[in-house]
Amino acid sequence: MKKLSLLAIIAIAAFSNNVNAQTNTEDTETTNAHAKLIKVMSVANADTDGLDFGTIVLTAAGASTVTMAAVDATRVYGANSAAAVNANQSANTAKYDVTGTPNETYALTLPTTVSLTTATLGTGLATMTIGNLKARFSGGSADAVVSKLSTTGTDSFAVGGTLNIDATQKPGDYTGTFNVTVDYN
DSSP states (O other): OHHHHHHHHHHHHHHHHHHHHHHTSOOOOOOOOOOOOOOOOEEEESSSSOSBOOOEEEOSSSOEEEEEOTTTOOEEEOTTOOEEEOTTOOOBOEEEEEEOSTTOEEEEEOOSEEEEEEEETTTEEEEEEEEEEEEEETTOSSOOSEEEOOTTSEEEEEEEEEEEEOTTOOOSOOBOOOOOEEEEO
16 A cells, blocks of 8 residues: 555656646747837938039149039149139039938938030030049038938038049030939938
8 A cells, every 4th residue: 555655646746747847838028119210311402503613724734633622612723733713703512401300310422423524516525523522511520421410300511522624624614413312320
């Protein structure tokens, strides 16, 4: 009888452990869910002049550059000094207004180069390029490509660059277009 009782106690103990093991096999974890809504960003020209280097007088043979700062449209001439600006013609940076979700950071993308063309008499099309495009955000102390929208969801910036004048550049009224893209970071 002692053997039977001992076997019964062992069987009950084994069954009890299995029951406990079966009831402790699940666990619950709470997980957060989140969604953030933002407005579609927009960028618009703040003036109709765009990026305008003004009238440049070719004064010497040789290639040259004219660099216009994004901050204030100041023009600086390259080392060859083959160009001089007509004092009666002002320059203009391209100015933009940005709108979107308040307090969000965003980045802008500028082209690597911009092609300008003009039709010249007897020789067809002539081209020049603008490179090294730089942006300066309103209130910024340095050129940058990242900014933060204000508490009202607005910002603005200006773009300048370097006009590359070839040694054999033909006179003409050169024009072109370029895209500026903004997007949230």
